[in-house]
Amino acid sequence: MNVMNDSPRRKELTRLAAQLFVQEGFDRTTVRMLAQEMGIKSGSLFHHFRDKQEILAAVIEEGTENALGLARAALDQCDRNPEARLHAMARAHLETLLTDRNAHVVALYEWRRLDPEARSHLSHLRDAYEALWEEVIDEALAVGLIQGDRFLVSRFVMGALNWTVRWYDPLGERSPEDLARELIAMITRPA
């Protein structure tokens, strides 16, 4: 058994699993469905992952790492303007969720299906991502760009963003960029 490695094969399997978990949900996705999507038989799956739980953990880890990396990159390309930074975070977040509906969606919507050990192992990553958000929101509060309670504002903003998965139409006319701009406009006060 070849668990806990980072082989390219495992990466690819994780990517395919993310897709199925988004389409069907974790509970309804069977190991047979996963294996078929990967072009192998269900028994072979357990050479790469100890059990189904480990597949979920791999997907969520990848999704959160990816979101964190993209958010940091987006912030690095900004100047120190709080509105630009808020916008960059919202845009990066929406692109990880909506562009090729993948691992980040699973991280958000199937978190509760993780067993306790995996959850505590991955909570650091998740906290780091949320801390980045709270940092940017603090900056916006500090200059009066937005007002209110830091905790509530960040939860409301992330809720508005995360819920887009439920109604966004990738074939429609609006881009993730459009959504980010409208959301930031909605919550910020005119200068």
Place this chain on the structure above:
Amino acid sequence: MNVMNDSPRRKELTRLAAQLFVQEGFDRTTVRMLAQEMGIKSGSLFHHFRDKQEILAAVIEEGTENALGLARAALDQCDRNPEARLHAMARAHLETLLTDRNAHVVALYEWRRLDPEARSHLSHLRDAYEALWEEVIDEALAVGLIQGDRFLVSRFVMGALNWTVRWYDPLGERSPEDLARELIAMITRPA
């Protein structure tokens, strides 16, 4: 078989099912768990409901009807002030979601698990509820209380509200009323 009736017994069973569906999710809730919670054996369940799907449909119907009724009642107690009406809607929505975490949560989070027939049967109810929201948001847009695209604003607001289920702590210090006030303050422009 006694399906499609409105006996008090069935109402009570629906209420208990809602609770389990919220705790465990629809897929992970077995008919045996449902039966035990109701104090009967699993076979007896199918005297009240044709199948597991019908239990879900009953819960979602009840949750949406309840939310719709409470929203209408809240609006009737308002004057015509758009901000008061917005606040009343948000508060009613949060109370159905957070006060005794019940059928409305299932309606929002397990909608995709409905089979096509049930979905099309219940979509009228759902649409009526969303229409109420868009009406109130239109009123706020008309007087310049909020700005932006009607469709996007309503989706963002409902996202912020619906996501509260994931982080709200009923034992914490904030009431649904507090949340409603903060959210409306966040999105409205000073007069």
Place this chain on the structure above:
DNA sequence: GTCTATAGTCTGATAGAC
């Protein structure tokens, strides 16, 4: 690394007695 074959468990649902 993938296969076949299957163990062992749990699932939704039914039939018929009371």
Place this chain on the structure above:
DNA sequence: GTCTATCAGACTATAGAC
């Protein structure tokens, strides 16, 4: 309206050959 008993199928995971 509830019970017991059970069916038939689906599920995760394992063992051992190649």
